């Protein structure tokens with residue numbers, strides 16, 4: 190099983206020289222010797238805490254230095270200073286090992302009563318006596334399924350009575366495992382040993398051996414808790430000290446989220462209002478040789494996606510709509526836009542001929558307000574046009590109302606109706622520009638290829654991209670300012686993680702003696718960082734959402750009911766931000782993780 194072959198260990202001087210020793214599978218091996226002879230040094234090497242030696246230590250025929258996770262699989266430790274986690278309760282200290290090693294769960298109750306720990310479960314660990322603490326350490330050493338338990342002066346900090354108790358228990362438990370005990374107490378060593386050894390003159394000598402009965406122990410079921418559960422427990426231990434860092438990071442993240450969301454929302458709202466005035470599916474059309482367009486030109490342009498065509502003569506100004514036949518500025522509702530087909534539900538009927546029109550709900554209400562009439566449905570009203578200072582009216586009938594609130598007054602005509610009026614009123618048959626309303630703006634590409642003599646352009650493209658560009662510039666300036674806070678927060682996060690590692694060196698060392706691998710210990714440090722930034726991120730996200738809900742309600746109530754939700758949280762943007770936060774956290778954790786890797790277990794346990 191455990192075998193030491195030609196082991197030599199030296200510091201400034203040689204401590205052990207060419208030591209050879211075989212251990213049986215079970216039994217209490219007590220090693221004594223004068224102070225400084227090398228007992229702890231030997232135990233540390235057997236336990237895999239010190240690998241700087243000559244010779245080989247074998248476990249089941251394999252060099253222990255080549256066995257991955259050797260401590261987790263084979264060794265448990267019981268120390269003179271107990272090495273319990275003082276901030277944890279008795280129960281938590283007892284269960285700690287089960288996150289890293291498989292334990293005999295059926296044995297739990299028996300062992301707890303054997304070690305008289307049952308009544309101590311609710312106690313705070315730091316209030317226990319030395320004897321009580323050592324009994325918890327012994328419990329930890331024997332509840333796990335490692336075959337070897339190494340005890341470095343387990344009675345060193347105890348009185349005579351407690352020391353005797355500990356030896357009695359170890360002797361009993363050594364019937365099932367190999368227990369190697371280092372002790373100064375010669376009396377207890379000679380009373381309880383199965384094998385008694387002494388280190389002298391750099392060698393280990395057998396002093397006495399008791400006959401031991403071979404017992405066969407039945408295989409017992411083992412269980413293990415998940416490492417993730419431990420991570421949460423670990424965070425619970427230190428969340429109080431992380432609280433301030435979380436709040437600082439939260440403020441930094443909130444300021445960035447606010448900046449991005451505000452500029453993004455404002456841009457989106459402006460684009461949405463622009464869309465209402467000039468939809469992005471409106472194509473502007475001109476002739477490449479700058480000739481005027483006629484209605485025939487428009488009629489010859491075919492594509493299944495085109496829903497509406499409109500020819501505009503820039504010399505004619507559309508003045509608006511009024512119920513009076515004679516043009517009066519204060520009785521005429523100014524209308525700027527009539528190049529779309531109604532999109533929303535209509536009250537009334539669809540437009541049947543050139544003399545019929547539909548108004549947007551808000552426009553209709555404006556007109557009612559202007560005329561003080563109760564209803565204008567199916568009534569005749571007048572459209573006014575101005576060409577070379579000659580104002581003329583054209584009678585039309587309101588046949589429908591589109592259920593829509595608009596920012597600008599909106600009037601809908603039948604396709605080509607506008608040309609019809611200009612022809613009748615001013616004998617004009619040509620226009621400078623035409624507009625095509627399409628279902629999908631991708632149709633423009635096909636139109637360009639099919640009709641090369643025309644110039645096609647999205648009507649709102651230049652305005653929309655100018656707005657976009659301006660907002661990008663504003664966003665970059667704001668981001669520059671908010672980045673300062675995020676850099677400070679990251680620096681703080683890295684620094685706090687670094688301090689945490691320094692402060693918890695001993696804690697990390699204890700975890701490794703309980704079977705935690707170096708990777709797991711590094712992950713504990715990383716997890717602290719991840720959870721700090723994760724909690725800060727979600728806190729900022731929730732606050733941002735609530736702020737926006739509040740702001741949207743206020744805007745709706747007091748400013749305008751035209752906007753659905755002015756402030757919008759973009760989940761896509763939040764996703765990207767979350768990934769960036771994770772990357773920053775990883776970067777901030779680099780130095781603390783390096784520090785964890787550098788921890789010397791033996792040194793850290795002394796601290």
Ligand SMILES: Nc1ncnc2c1ncn2[C@@H]1O[C@H](COP(=O)(O)OP(=O)(O)OP(=O)(O)O)[C@@H](O)[C@H]1O
Pocket residue numbers: 200201204222223224225226227228229230231
């Ligand atoms: N890291 C180290 N660097 C240099 N010398 C060391 C180191 N650790 C231990 N030693 C020396 O090695 C020798 C053996 O130390 P070790 O702790 O193994 O003795 P010990 O037999 O356990 O003594 P004690 O019974 O007093 O605990 C001592 O002289 C000690 O000073």
